[in-house]
Amino acid sequence: MIHGIIYIIYPIVPSVDMMMYVGSTERPLMVRWAQHKYTYENGTTKLYKYIRDNGGIEAFTIGVVEERDFHCRSNLLQRESFHIRRIPNKFSLNTVNVAKPEGWQPSSPHVNSYYTKEWQNSRKEYRIKVGMWNEHEQKKYDKAMMIINNEYDYKTGLAKTK
Numbered sequence: 001m002i003h004g005i006i007y008i009i010y011p012i013v014p015s016v017d018m019m020m021y022v023g024s025t026e027r028p029l030m031v032r033w034a035q036h037k038y039t040y041e042n043g044t045t046k047l048y049k050y051i052r053d054n055g056g057i058e059a060f061t062i063g064v065v066e067e068r069d070f071h072c073r074s075n076l077l078q079r080e081s082f083h084i085r086r087i088p089n090k091f092s093l094n095t096v097n098v099a100k101p102e103g104w105q106p107s108s109p110h111v112n113s114y115y116t117k118e119w120q121n122s123r124k125e126y127r128i129k130v131g132m133w134n135e136h137e138q139k140k141y142d143k144a145m146m147i148i149n150n151e152y153d154y155k156t157g158l159a160k161t162k
Contacts, residue, residue, distance in 0.1 A: 002026050004076035006066040006083055009036065009047065009093075012059055021047045021093040022065065024080040026073070031132070033062045038126065047093045120144050 007029060009021040025032040040048045040057050051057055065083050070076040084094045124141055127133045146159055153160045 001069050001071060002073060002076065004068065004070045004073075004079075005029050005032075005064055006076075006080050007032065007062050008065050008083075009060055009062050011054060012061050017091075019050055019091050019093045020087055022080060022084045022087065024076050026076070029062065029064060034130070036062070038130070045093075046095070050093055117145070117148055120148070 004024055004026055006022065006024045009023070011018050023032070036047075037057050040051050043049075051060055054060075066079065070079070084092065087094075120141060124133065124137075127137055151160050
């Protein structure tokens with residue numbers, strides 16, 4: 001079981017053409033909001049461009065849509081997708097998050113920006129800076145680096161033997 005939060009980011013001052021973003025997290029909501037605040041200035045997604053073009057992060061807020069225990073991360077993502085689809089496309093900043101089945105792995109890890117040394121190292125640096133680096137984060141980092149270096153065996157979930 002995991003505890004998950006589905007949240008929405010939206011402008012503090014409503015307007016007829018305001019747009020919204022639905023996300024999910026297993027972390028405390030204010031930790032996730034702090035991550036969005038840290039990322040928005042240089043972020044390249046539709047969400048961050050919209051925030052920059054509409055008054056900056058201080059003109060936006062975050063709220064809970066749903067908070068409860070989920071069987072697994074995949075169930076949380078499926079529920080997030082449900083809430084994303086409830087917002088008409090013209091008001092949504094999401095690209096629909098299609099929940100992936102448990103155990104999903106990318107077919108080509110190097111295509112996904114998550115699997116680059118630069119991204120992993122910047123993620124590690126940020127998490128150390130904000131005090132979020134721990135043993136679990138180190139394990140995720142080590143696994144990603146094994147994937148990047150083609151040293152990870154998807155069948156066993158361990159490093160490849162030489």
